[in-house]
Amino acid sequence: MNLAEGKGTSYLAIPSRTTWEVRSCIMTDSKAVARWRRQIAVVLAIIVATASSVVFSPAPRVSAATYNPLKAIQYANQWWNKRNPKFQSYGVGDCANFVSQCLIAGGLNLRASSSANRSGSIGECVNLDVFLTKTLKATVWKTSSRSRAPTGLQLGDVAIFGNWLGLRHAVIVSAKQSNGQPLFTAHTFDRKNTTLGWLFSAWTYVKYYHIVKGPITVAVASKPAASAKTAVVTPKPAVSAKTAVVAEPAVTSRSSVHAAVLDPQLESVKPASLVTTLAPSLVMFTSAVLNGVIKPDSQLVLWFFEYGVSETYGFATNKQGPLLGNMTNDIHFAVTGLQPDTLYHTRLVGVALDGRLTAGPDTTFRTAATQPAAATVGD
Structure with missing residues (x-):
């Protein structure tokens, strides 16, 4: 410390920063x-x-081709009187939310809708209507008729009922009656397989939505159905069909489609008491009514008949159903385009939700040898 002199005062000399220090700062x-x-x-x-x-x-893509209606119905049967904790609940106004959950279970992505909630479902009927019409491009019928639903309405499709306040109550088609009319399952007023008439007791009009979906695939053998030594008769063009579960045999007919059919030794096809093939009835010159019995055992089951001139069959009818519950169902299906005076084999096959096949025992019948003579009217 340096002491500076001057006029009787003293102070400390403080050194200043160097140029290097300034530059460093x-x-x-x-x-x-x-x-x-x-x-x-x-x-x-x-x-x-x-x-x-x-x-x-881009918004999540959604395609109706991914929709499996049987899985949607399976979900509806499981949750029709309960609430799934994985989804947001809407209390007494849960109908659209429930139908949305069924569609999601069937393979549709409802998050493509801007109205989807945090759990991925749609909670308002009007928003569900927009999703079905604008995004899925569903076929829509609007009617105030209380008598019959459109014949094009299928299992897994949707209906939304309304009144002067607008669209108010959404339901899903969960089954069909023997007359082809739908039964509906819904939340809010929890109902399973309720009729159209009951719904019209509260609403004045309805919009039906048919979701154009891909076909349900059945696991079948890839090899040709008939052997080289067996002549296979091509069916005649299709006529109108009556394939519902009824008490009496069908009187109208529909020819079946030529298809790759099941190998009799296919491991997944196992005869069981749940599916039984019965003797055909009304066996005529070129037609017959194929018969059987199915008991679904609380599972959704589709069904079809195989038939042909050997146990490799060669033809299969279109898939029908599904059947529900534990009731024993009598099955009847009329086929045409058969060969006269020919021995045919047939069996009934049930199709489970996961594609597993259950076949009834093989049954044979022989078509008539001659065409029945036309009746004449006397004078």
Whole structure:
């Protein structure tokens, strides 16, 4: 410490910063600023990337071809009088939410709708209507008729009932009656397989939505059905059909489709008491009514008949159903285009939800040898 003299006063001399020290401070400050700027740039880049993904990323794609109506119905049967905790609940107004859940269980992505809630379902009937018509491009019928639903309405399709307040109550087609008319399952007033008449006791009109979906695939053998030594008769063109479960044999007919059929030794096909083939009835010159019995055992079951001139069959009728519950169902299906005076083999096959096949025992019949003479009217 130096003591300076002057006019009787004294003070301490403080050394000043060197040029190097000043430059070092400036360089340190510049690095801090550069680091701060880099951090800001990274944050901004993250914000821009996130905003771009939200604004410019396409909405989830949804295709009706992925829809499996049997899985939707299976979900409806499981949850018709309960609430699935995986989904948001709407209390007494849960109808559209429940139908949405059934559609999701069937393989549809409802998040493609801007109205989907956090659990992925749609809670309002009007928004469900928009999704079905605009996104799925469903076939729509609107009617105030209380008598019959459109014949094109199928299992897994949707109906929304309304009144002067608008669309108010959504239901799903969960079964069909023997006359072809649908039965509906719904929430809010929890109902399973209720009739059209009951719903019209509360509403004045309805919109029906047919979801154009892919066919239900059945596992079949890939090899040709008939052997080289067996002549297979091609059926005549299709006529009108009556294939519902009825008490009496069908009187109208429909020719069946030529298809790759089941190998009699296919492991997944096992005869069981749940599916029984009965002797055909009304066996005529070129036609017969194929008969059988199915007991679904609380599972949804589709069914079809195989038939042909050997136990490799060669033809299969179109799949019908599904059948529900534990009731024993009498099955009848009329086929045409048969060969006269020919021995035919046939069997009834049940199709489970997972594609498993259960075949009834093989049964034979012989078509008539001659065409029945036409009746004449006397004078």
